[in-house]
Amino acid sequence: MTPDVNLLVAAMRLDHPHHALAFNHLQVQLQMASKHPTMPTIVLLGPVVSGFIRIVTNPQIFILPSSLQQVMDFVDALLTSPGVVFQAAGSLWPGFRDLCLQAAVTTNLVSDAWIAASALQLGEVVHTFDRDFKKLLPSDNLYLLSR
Numbered sequence: 001m002t003p004d005v006n007l008l009v010a011a012m013r014l015d016h017p018h019h020a021l022a023f024n025h026l027q028v029q030l031q032m033a034s035k036h037p038t039m040p041t042i043v044l045l046g047p048v049v050s051g052f053i054r055i056v057t058n059p060q061i062f063i064l065p066s067s068l069q070q071v072m073d074f075v076d077a078l079l080t081s082p083g084v085v086f087q088a089a090g091s092l093w094p095g096f097r098d099l100c101l102q103a104a105v106t107t108n109l110v111s112d113a114w115i116a117a118s119a120l121q122l123g124e125v126v127h128t129f130d131r132d133f134k135k136l137l138p139s140d141n142l143y144l145l146s147r
Contacts, residue, residue: 001029002043002119004128005051005111007145012056012066012074018129018147025127025145033083042084043124047114049075049086087122095121103135112136 010022
């Protein structure tokens with residue numbers, strides 16, 4: 001399972017309209033991951049973590065943005081949970097390039113394409129609220145949460 005930026009934002013921010021759904025979903029995934037701690041079942045991608053930090057600390061998005069310490073504590077708590085790993089980018093360029101060209105990716109889909117290419121290379125399933133991933137991933141690699 002690879003969480004998308006929007007899932008982490010909603011899970012952390014109590015003021016997010018989908019907080020309860022995202023938080024509960026993440027808790028279930030963490031419980032499942034703790035049953036298999038030697039085999040990672042939650043993979044945090046660099047672009048997801050950086051996008052998450054960029055959004056929750058932004059005062060133009062939240063009246064009371066999260067402090068950098070709060071955000072780092074949240075990510076650290078995830079990374080110290082059994083079965084959760086941080087995945088380095090590896091050699092994603094060919095897959096990313098092909099996906100961008102295939103799906104005619106521009107502007108806001110570029111970050112999603114990087115996440116999708118990572119998930120495809122790793123054989124992961126992206127968990128997200130973002131329906132745009134339907135343009136980038138086959139259904140086997142996508143879990144859409146309902147709002």
